[in-house]
Amino acid sequence: MSEIQVPEVLPKNDYLRLPPNERELYVREILRQTVRKNVQGVTASALAEKLPFDPRTIEKHLSVLTCTNEIYAVKIGNTPLYLPNSIPIHHTKKQSVTIGNREYIAYALQNRMGEFVFIQEKKKTEFAEEVRGGILIPLADFRQFVDFMTTFSKDMGTSNKGS
Amino acid sequence: MITNEKLLKCGKRLKTPSLFINAKTKADGKLIKETITRYPLNKANSGISQIDGIVISSGDYSAVAPFLLPDIRAQLDPSFYSATKRIRLIDPAIHFLFSGLEKDKDACCSVVEEWLPQLSNIVNIVARIDSQKEKLDSSIQRIYPLLDAVLIQRLLEFQIRANADILINPSVPLSSPRRIDDQTEKTREMNRQGRVLLDTVLSRYKEQRDLMNLTVISPSVLTSAYVDNILDATLQGNPDIIGVRLMNLDEKNSVEAMNFLKFLKTLSSSGKPIIVFNVREFGYVTFCYGANAISMPIAKSPYMTKKKASEKAPHEGSYYHYYDMIDYSFKSFPDNIRANSYKLPCHCEICGEFGSFVNIEKKQWNYFRKVHFLLVKNMEIQEFRKTDVSLNIALKDKFGRSQKTGYVAFLP
16 A cells, blocks of 8 residues: 555644543544545555554544544454545535534535435534534435435424424 | 736735825824825826825824714725725734834823823833843843733734734834844744734634734844744744734945835745835835835835934924925925925825815925825825836836936846
């Protein structure tokens, strides 16, 4: 595998002195940026080699990023290869709505598995944005998903609330 | 001259050329507020509407901020150019930890005290060292390690909370040829860290605020041996805007002044907007070398001069002469205008109100001369923005008719 590209990072001593919440945010953002920079994919061991973080920390954050669908993993043999999930098909296909302190963003994106609609939930803190979750729906099935949500909304009796 | 504009991430516009004003004290804040509100009195003048920015050091912020709150008049009259509509810069100003007045050191320490209680003590110990050489070595050894990513993060957060329109990366002064390698390395590290922090833990603001690398520099280090290293440190972390704060430029030393101007010219080739902090009329020259904006203190020298213990600064400050472009002390000013029956040699609004020097009471003097300074600086910048010829020609003309003819030699 070719040399992976990493963003600028803080010296290890400095990052360890960040308060715990901010340290988590920081590590996750650096991993997010690193995976984005390496569209051909990266392994956890390559990240551990290049970044000043503990391998267990890296694995923990990679699994969080995978759960929130910001990245996805493809197994090559026994080794998971992490790939960025956010390659928008077209920039105009991004819309967001803010409800309270949460922002829901819908992207149309493409990865090697196909085309998807990616819905992401971000929570705004005072200084940062934290991704709280995300789902991927195949573009071809998106209409079916919307119909399902509409039916669900009607069943819940929420379709006219708030209007 | 056509004025260029750059749209900042905060939505405000940085015009070229622009003038920013340093607000240091409660009195400065009050003065700016009153001058904005009171002038213009008539359509022929423009008050201080050409002054586009206010610079406050973090240590002075609590004193100045109450005067720069949103103004009710701005809501009633959308065209009213209130303080909040102007570009607001909060300079972390940690160079005061290394040099400067004791009160500035204390103010700077008080900002970071909450996160770094030991800093004040160490800064005081270092400040008491007599030998300049030992003081510098000790500050590098003892203060530098405390200036870490956590402190940078807190200072950036401080600026965000204070509604700064451009975030300024804190950095150490580049002042000594002997220790320039350590100083540039620390500057480089801090600039890099500031960018990483804005992109990660402060990510909410990375698309809303421009990041400025502010290099604090003494012209004595701007020699060919060090300049590449300094340029590299200044551009670390890919800043959106570059700031340069000058420390004690000796304008009579033409080599130093020219070195500084060449440095600016090279910096400007990066294509990033440049703001030069802490200059007076010399700042106008920097417009011809790539500076987009300059900041200046209100009616005083931007540089520190060492005074003998017996020497006390006069209570009545100096008056800036619009045509001569120099400051006249309270004592020498009347002699200068005696031949003209003490008529004030200026057509700004406050000079028009008083008419003659004899009408100004001593207790009104400092207030008068500061308002006059703001109004005159507004007139000057308006003159440069509206000139039909190129800026260097307009400046040659302005300096050539003043007492600052020496500046003509610097103009391209």
